[in-house]
Structure formats: C-alpha cells, structure tokens
Amino acid sequence: xxxxxxxxxALVPDLASGPPDDGLAVVVIDTLRFTSTVISALAAxxxxxxxxxxxxxxxxxxxxxxALLGGERDALPLPGFDLGNSPPSYDQSTVAGRxxxxxxxxxxxxxxxxxxxxxVLAGCLLNAEVTADELTAADPERVLLLCAGxxxxxxxxxxxxxGCLAGSLLxxxxxxxxxxxxxxxxxxxAWKGDLLGLLNRSASGRKLASLGLVADIEFCARVDAVxxxxxxxxxxxxxxxxxx
Amino acid sequence: xxxxxxxxxALVPDLASGPPDDGLAVVVIDTLRFTSTVISALAAxxxxxxxxxxxxxxxxxxxxxxALLGGERDALPLPGFDLGNSPPSYDQSTVAGRxxxxxxxxxxxxxxxxxxxxxVLAGCLLNAEVTADELTAADPERVLLLCAGxxxxxxxxxxxxxGCLAGSLLxxxxxxxxxxxxxxxxxxxAWKGDLLGLLNRSASGRKLASLGLVADIEFCARVDAVxxxxxxxxxxxxxxxxxx
Numbered sequence: 313x314x315x316x317x318x319x320x321x322a323l324v325p326d327l328a329s330g331p332p333d334d335g336l337a338v339v340v341i342d343t344l345r346f347t348s349t350v351i352s353a354l355a356a357x358x359x360x361x362x363x364x365x366x367x368x369x370x371x372x373x374x375x376x377x378x379a380l381l382g383g384e385r386d387a388l389p390l391p392g393f394d395l396g397n398s399p400p401s402y403d404q405s406t407v408a409g410r411x412x413x414x415x416x417x418x419x420x421x422x423x424x425x426x427x428x429x430x431x432v433l434a435g436c437l438l439n440a441e442v443t444a445d446e447l448t449a450a451d452p453e454r455v456l457l458l459c460a461g462x463x464x465x466x467x468x469x470x471x472x473x474x475g476c477l478a479g480s481l482l483x484x485x486x487x488x489x490x491x492x493x494x495x496x497x498x499x500x501x502a503w504k505g506d507l508l509g510l511l512n513r514s515a516s517g518r519k520l521a522s523l524g525l526v527a528d529i530e531f532c533a534r535v536d537a538v539x540x541x542x543x544x545x546x547x548x549x550x551x552x553x554x555x556x
Numbered sequence: 557x558x559x560x561x562x563x564x565x566a567l568v569p570d571l572a573s574g575p576p577d578d579g580l581a582v583v584v585i586d587t588l589r590f591t592s593t594v595i596s597a598l599a600a601x602x603x604x605x606x607x608x609x610x611x612x613x614x615x616x617x618x619x620x621x622x623a624l625l626g627g628e629r630d631a632l633p634l635p636g637f638d639l640g641n642s643p644p645s646y647d648q649s650t651v652a653g654r655x656x657x658x659x660x661x662x663x664x665x666x667x668x669x670x671x672x673x674x675x676v677l678a679g680c681l682l683n684a685e686v687t688a689d690e691l692t693a694a695d696p697e698r699v700l701l702l703c704a705g706x707x708x709x710x711x712x713x714x715x716x717x718x719g720c721l722a723g724s725l726l727x728x729x730x731x732x733x734x735x736x737x738x739x740x741x742x743x744x745x746a747w748k749g750d751l752l753g754l755l756n757r758s759a760s761g762r763k764l765a766s767l768g769l770v771a772d773i774e775f776c777a778r779v780d781a782v783x784x785x786x787x788x789x790x791x792x793x794x795x796x797x798x799x800x
Contacts, residue, residue, distance in 0.1 A: 498746035
C-alpha cells in the first residue's frame with residue numbers, strides 16, 4: 313500500500329483529471345468540522361449525507377429530495393438552513409431517518425477532488441481507528457488522506473487526523489509513506505498527548521473559539537469516540553455502518 | 557512576527573499577485589539540493605548566483621553575463637553546462653570570483669514565487685542557524701519559509717529545514733506560528749536526531765541515491781556547517797555574507 317497525504321485539495325492535481333482508479337481509496341478529512349458532523353449525523357441515525365459544494369445547488373437538491381439542509385459559510389449557519397455545521401446539533405431527534413444535504417466552506421469542496429477514486433471515506437478523529445481498520449482490511453494499492461484545509465492553507469486539525477490514520481496504517485498494513493505522510497505522522501506524534509491543545513491553537517479552532525463554539529472543538533477532539541465507517545455510495549451520498 | 561511556511565510554491569497564492577510587502581521576508585528552501593548548492597558556492601567564494609527558471613533563458617543570460625552555467629533537470633546535469641547541481645562540485649577552484657547562472661527543476665522556480673517580498677534569503681540545513689539569527693535580528697512583520705518541494709508535492713528535506721528554522725524563530729523571536737509552521741516544527745523535531753535518515757527516506761533523497769549521489773545527501777545534511785547568509789540583491793542575484 314502506497315500511503316499518501318494531500319495537505320490541501322490543491323495538492324491532488326492528478327485525481328481530478330485522471331482515469332477512474334479502482335485501486336485508490338481516499339479519506340476526506342475535515343475534522344473541524346465537516347467530517348466530524350458527517351460521522352455524528354450518521355451515528356445519530358441519519359439516512360445519509362449528500363455533500364454539495366455550492367450553496368444554491370445545495371438548496372435546490374434539498375428541496376428536490378425532501379432532505380434536511382445543513383452547512384455553513386465562514387463557520388456560520390446559512391439563512392433558511394435547517395442546521396449549521398455543529399456536530400452535536402445533528403442529534404437523533406433532529407436527523408434520525410433523514411437524508412441531509414450539506415454545503416461547507418472547505419469540506420464539501422474537498423469531496424469534489426475525489427471524483428476518480430474507487431472508494432471515498434469520511435474521516436475525523438472521532439472515527440480514526442475504525443477507518444484505519446477498514447483500510448487495513450481492504451488493503452487498496454494506494455491510500456490518499458485528503459485534508460480539506462482552510463481557505464487553501466494547511467489545517468493542523470486535518471493534518472493531525474491524517475497522521476493518526478497514517479500512523480495506524482504504517483503499523484498495521486505495511487504501508488509505504490510519502491514525504492507528506494511522514495509529515496502528517498510527525499504532527500500527530502508531536503501532539504498526540506494534547507490533541508485538544510493543537511485543535512485550540514489551529515486556525516480553524518481559533519475561528520470557532522472566536523464565535524463561542526469551543527464546545528464543538530472539544531466534541532471533535534474525542535479520538536475514536538464513534539466506531540462508524542462512512543463511505544460515499546454511487547449516488548455520492550455518505551452512508552454509515554457501525555463496526556463491532 | 558507572524559511565522560508561516562509554504563509547503564510547496566503552489567501554496568503561496570497571494571505573493572505573486574499582491575503589492576510589494578516590505579514587512580515580508582521569504583526564505584527559499586530547497587535542501588536537496590539547490591539552496592545547499594547556493595550556500596556552498598558562495599562559501600567557496602562565488603561572486604553571486606543568479607537563479608533562472610527556464611533552461612533557454614539560463615543559457616542566454618550566462619552567455620550575456622560571461623557567467624558559469626549550472627543546474628539540472630531530473631537531478632541530472634544539462635548538456636553544455638559548466639556545472640550540475642552537486643554542492644561539493646562548486647568548489648573554490650571552480651567558482652571563486654565567478655557569477656553563476658543556475659536553473660533547477662524545483663528550486664529556481666520557487667524563487668519566482670517571491671516577487672513581492674521585501675527580502676529573499678536562501679536557506680538549507682547548512683546555514684539554518686545563521687539564517688534564523690539574521691531573521692531574529694531583522695524582526696520582520698512576517699516570515700515565510702517557502703519550501704521548493706518536489707514536482708508540486710511536499711518534500712521532507714525542505715519541510716524539515718523549515719521546521720529547524722521555525723523552531724529557532726519560535727524560541728528567539730516570539731513568533732506566532734501558523735498551522736503549517738507548527739507542522740514543519742513537528743517534522744523537524746521528530747527527526748532531528750536522525751536528519752540524514754529522513755533525507756535518505758525522502759523522495760528527493762531516494763532519487764539522488766538511485767543516481768549514485770549519496771555523498772550529496774550527506775553533504776547537505778550537515779546542520780549549521782556553513783555560517784553564511786545568502787540574500788537576493790536588487791538584480792535578483794544571491795549574494796553571500798559570512799557571519800562571525
């Protein structure tokens with residue numbers, strides 16, 4: 313297994329244009345907060361999450377599908393949306409049995425960079441171990457941990473999550489890491505004793521704190537709290553399955 | 557001091573188009589091997605190094621200036637060039653008193669991304685400490701450690717060098733690190749006991765080893781071996797000055 317990390321979506325130039333690649337598994341990572349929201353919603357019984365990059369398209373898809381509409385711009389809820397991008401707000405009473413259309417500043421756009429991958433998973437700290445287990449069992453030729461980043465820059469919350477996954481894959485799956493994968497592992501290892509500290513210091517974390525959303529950071533920092541694998545289906549909808 | 561790291565030249569989108577920024581100091585880093593060659597050549601008494609991105613332009617500039625011509629493509633010397641990109645070959649008997657026009661696959665192109673910076677330095681492991689000292693003394697508003705990378709991807713040799721510099725600046729200059737700067741520091745800290753091991757494992761290092769150029773890797777891994785600051789002058793030529 314070749315183990316690569318894209319530190320931002322701009323650093324996956326060959327994916328968008330290449331031929332379909334059945335041997336490639338991509339994990340989209342937007343720990344603060346899109347993929348943490350996806351995992352939380354699916355764990356709360358949501359039927360699925362359809363990521364849509366643009367706000368207008370998200371509105372029309374949600375209306376068409378009778379879905380809930382969630383997401384943010386600049387970390388804030390959008391007018392007329394049912395939900396923002398706060399993971400704990402996607403609770404059972406709100407989302408159970410529902411399809412949810414989501415659009416976010418960085419995360420849903422990152423999903424758009426995965427078009428040619430054989431499999432696309434959603435990863436965050438909440439489901440790091442089960443996602444690494446899933447990839448180890450599937451043993452694809454190539455794994456790309458795709459960090460959503462923040463406005464085109466590297467986001468420490470995403471990269472540390474990639475490092476958490478990459479470290480597990482290196483131990484379990486005899487993976488061959490790229491320079492970027494080694495970088496992610498080093499960031500995770502440096503901060504694994506204080507991941508909440510890293511998230512609080514990150515640009516995304518500081519933005520959330522400035523909006524009074526510290527509880528979201530703490531929620532997303534709970535490593536392996538949700539044993540659920542999330543994967544895009546053929547319709548481009550993230551579906552969850554719990555692992556024993 | 558805001559302390560940022562561009563993990564590849566593609567991640568400095570605002571530099572090329574923005575207005576001149578006197579408060580910005582950029583350190584271009586291409587440890588294997590362009591900036592190590594620049595430092596070695598200047599330490600050996602070269603008058604200056606003029607980086608030129610394209611091969612044809614490099615040939616005509618060298619002819620025009622009566623300069624030596626050095627560089628590589630795909631790590632190999634170019635036909636008709638006086639020198640390749642191997643730092644130890646830029647010795648006193650070859651380069652003393654000479655201007656050298658250089659073109660390389662990644663490093664000289666990275667220099668092109670610095671157009672709007674107030675100051676542009678060349679950094680590598682060889683001159684890490686003096687470069688950090690220089691920046692600490694100058695105390696610019698913003699420091700950008702610009703990693704040349706390798707074919708658009710993150711290069712561990714460059715990023716670890718950025719981390720070496722960034723760690724010193726954090727200690728000495730009360731710098732405020734971005735997420736990318738924290739990432740570089742983590743990579744350096746993880747490998748500081750075995751930087752040669754990291755360089756050997758890096759994509760650039762493996763390429764050099766495959767060409768029998770292991771001695772170049774060992775040469776470039778010698779942290780703080782050359783107490784020389786290199787800076788672009790108004791004509792776009794790197795000039796050196798030795799620090800006591």
